[in-house]
Amino acid sequence: MTDKDGGASTEGTAAGSPREASVTRPAVVWEALQGLLAGLSPGGDTPLEIVDAGGGTGGAAVPLAELGHRVTVVEPSPDSLAALERRAAEAGVRVQALQGETGDLSRLLPAREAHLVLVHNVLEYVDDPLRALTDVMEITRPGGAVSVLAANTVAGALHRALAGHVSEAHQLLVDPDGRWGSGDPMPRRFTAEQLTELAERTGLIEPSTRGVRVFADLLPGRACDADTQEGPQLLALERIAAAHPALSGIATQLHVVAHRPGA
Numbered sequence: 001m002t003d004k005d006g007g008a009s010t011e012g013t014a015a016g017s018p019r020e021a022s023v024t025r026p027a028v029v030w031e032a033l034q035g036l037l038a039g040l041s042p043g044g045d046t047p048l049e050i051v052d053a054g055g056g057t058g059g060a061a062v063p064l065a066e067l068g069h070r071v072t073v074v075e076p077s078p079d080s081l082a083a084l085e086r087r088a089a090e091a092g093v094r095v096q097a098l099q100g101e102t103g104d105l106s107r108l109l110p111a112r113e114a115h116l117v118l119v120h121n122v123l124e125y126v127d128d129p130l131r132a133l134t135d136v137m138e139i140t141r142p143g144g145a146v147s148v149l150a151a152n153t154v155a156g157a158l159h160r161a162l163a164g165h166v167s168e169a170h171q172l173l174v175d176p177d178g179r180w181g182s183g184d185p186m187p188r189r190f191t192a193e194q195l196t197e198l199a200e201r202t203g204l205i206e207p208s209t210r211g212v213r214v215f216a217d218l219l220p221g222r223a224c225d226a227d228t229q230e231g232p233q234l235l236a237l238e239r240i241a242a243a244h245p246a247l248s249g250i251a252t253q254l255h256v257v258a259h260r261p262g263a
Helices: 026-040 061-066 079-091 102-107 129-138 153-163 166-176 190-200 230-243
Strands: 049-054 068-074 096-099 115-122 140-152 205-212 255-258
Touching: 026 115, 026 140, 026 205, 026 230, 026 255, 049 102, 061 068, 061 079, 061 190, 068 079, 068 102, 079 096, 102 129, 115 129, 129 140, 129 190, 140 153, 140 190, 153 166, 190 205, 190 255, 205 230
Parallel strands: 049 068, 049 115, 068 096, 115 140
Antiparallel strands: 140 255, 205 255
């Protein structure tokens, strides 16, 4: 499982060199999560139960805990959990850290209790994405939400083609797992339709999809730096593109939010 605090795999620039769009990805996803939290806690003064499945070193968990929510990270890597605890201590918050995979969620946590479960950069790496998402839904309370962030097949093909690897782009689009070959470091990618189908097959309802990093991975690295003039402009562009029905389909990652039925 990847470290989703900025170390998740990217598709790379048009020139083929991988990098992380460190400005746009966290900002766009974080803003979407803040809107989701507001809907789950209308008054804004009720702490929510949040689980971060595969939460890495706490890049999402610690800021959520700083908002006053009760956050649990379930992560297989002991090194990541140790780094999470250090990060939480430095921030002056408490985050519960549990070692385990998505298959351990029902053993580690109460059923139907979490208001929100994050599954970011996880489904690409598990053996059975449907089983993993089913395990996630089982710990989500009725009316609660599941946030999925996953690599986009269409973007993968676009980036390979722009890098001059046309045959690999073709293979990526026809491969059921969205891979361009045996050397592909990404075990699996998804289309928006595949993620929506996964959510619905688990019983989740009202899935909505946004794009994350539509332009950022196609531009020179300096354009993504927060301390340049282009950085804030790119972020503003990404905010609009994330919800644009045509542009979101070519984003490096897809962000799907769905709900468990009930109230």
